[in-house]
Amino acid sequence: MSDAVDLLIHARWVIPVEPAGLTLERHTVALCGERIAAVLPQDDARRRYPNVPAVELPGHALIPGLVNLHTHAAMTLMRGIADDLPLMRWLQEAVWPAESRHVSAAFVRDGTLLAATEMLRGGITTCNDMYFHPEAAADAYDQAGMRAMLGMVVLDFPTPYAHDADDYLRKGLAVRDRWRDHPRIGFTLAPHAPYTVSDDALARIAALADEIDVPVHMHVHETAGEISDALARHGVRPLLRLQRLGLLGPGFIAVHAVHADATDIDLLARHGCSVAHCPTSNMKLASGIAPVERLLAAGINTGLGTDGAASNNRLDMFAEMRQAALLAKVASGDATAVPAHVALRMATLDGARALGLGERIGSIGAGKLADLCAVNLATLETQPCFDPVSHLVYAVGREHVSHVWVGGRCVLDKGKPLLHGHDNELLRLAAVWQTKLVN
Template identity: 60%
Template structure:
């Protein structure tokens, strides 16, 4: 028999590839942090001698979820200035709070809290956009998660950098210092067309060509953003980005709420991806992204939570359900964004956008063993006729029981490995007192 590190048996496995596949009573064999086989449980018992074995006889086993857009450190601003329009929220509340408090310590602590929340919800990889990327990377390393660390770019000064040149220099230096860490990946992260100049976008295009990094960028989030671009540049933001050479297979267009048919066709033709953030789009009254039309045109769609300050949860189960329901409601077609498509967006769609689809996003031999298991051992989840439907419309992050990243157990029987819940709660309380003392006192 073949000796391996780990064998996971599950009642159902949804491998994502091939599309639409549900495997009954199968197993995933893992060795050296990678999947070496997905096969019937009986055949696995005859072939493998595992050093560790996990039996999930009332569970669904999935690839680890991929959060395609997140500002992880903003967990420390969760619930600040809720029920406020986007630009008011940013200009009068969030940016001033960041000006007072954001530091390497803030980013490390906020990211650590975010990692704990995401791991408990089955998220094994997230695409981050925030300041002090090296501090975020330290928190990710502590957590054991996989992450794509954004190298931020703005034109105006913040606590992190003085100007566009300073942002890029610091971001690239952080990448050079961290690039040997196997669970860390990187993206160029210009904030948005309304905060980044043509000159800076031209530099982004050059760097993308040299380094082959994703470009993680807010695009067409609000109608106001489009109106401002028409006044300032005489064209819509996506057209400006097209002329500058930004639109291509490395682009991750975050939100992409206000797209006309020609713009959807452009994204499809150029091989760009969209990070769909349904909860944040609704909470900030930005609108409903035309996901049904994007999928019909072949645009690769992933799902993001956005930051906890504008969501207020880092919960991809909620996002999957809401994405599927909004697609149906907005299109008038109950078949729009079916359960398999929603699961694809939350796994392989996100991995593909990040250029990581050969490594994660599906349960296929040769890929990293990034997995999550969802327990159906709860009367509220019974009966189960179609496990893929249950994952999108019934189960929640509270039902995630086990998580592995590169074959390492991160969550076992709903309990995080290596995280001290009390310490995290104390960490959050300290920052709450600093940011909003009156809220702490009440």
């Protein structure tokens, strides 16, 4: 236990996530700079560090910062632009045409700043983003004080951002080189989906991922139509095609995996892949219900994601935890499937592990980065409280988040973001882009 401490956080409950199932009552998390120095009983902390500044959270649960394993942050500017459509109509009739007309570095910077503020207010300290103009997104996350992994997007067809797969990779790698030493910004390779990227490009991505040691983040097995089209075009299901091209491995994040059958699950498990489960988006687009209980039973690391605000329409990980737990129960017919502690782990440590960050974030323990979220459980709608983890998954909303720290730095204090402009400025940016998008 370190004696070098510069902040104490006294909480009614500390939920460390690891060890699994543990709830610590009336404990303190002691911070030294960007890291956690110790977790100890409050009485011991007050005796040991009598002159250290303290934050008092007498009715709160302190949890690791939430990890949003899949989103398209800039698409927050397209929230509600096209609702109640299936995936391919949603993409082809609404999203792709809007992107071709409006996506720019300014669009991405403004949309990402709006999204980062929404996420931080909901206790999300890290997100795994996939969108164009990653440098503009990096600027926004840096301004907001958030941790982010940015996808180097790859498609075979041209967009206003890039012309072909080589151009996407060249631009993405250049941004990674410029930001590679930033303490909160990291990168993934992000081929969009098996149906939008060719074999040649996917094989290059697999080799590059090994060379530069970054995760691969990709939509896969999202709809039944994707599977049938792949069988007609390639003669195999998408995951088997990706395995043959060398993409599957511990750094591969399969986004959605809604239509993963027993063979697909075996492939994911044997190669040590992770899954980003996005329950709300999957329901809204009628893509289906991912077989989460079977993924977990197979030992597949499974985190949670919101997807983008254009297909959710919230960046709310408390909602995703609740949906993931409830959907698993109704889909399996087993009320014990995805209990509350498992849902919380999926939203924290499992997401961190998928990104290769599990040794740094995702749980509360000495030596880890101090990415923390305080949730107020002393409200009328959260009383009585027999089990704080049950309330975190089944009762509270993101409006109960009071404080957030990223790397030991307070970025949300009593619900107020501290590191960037006022709400009025964000509202003005949103209004400007709404006017542009409807014209």
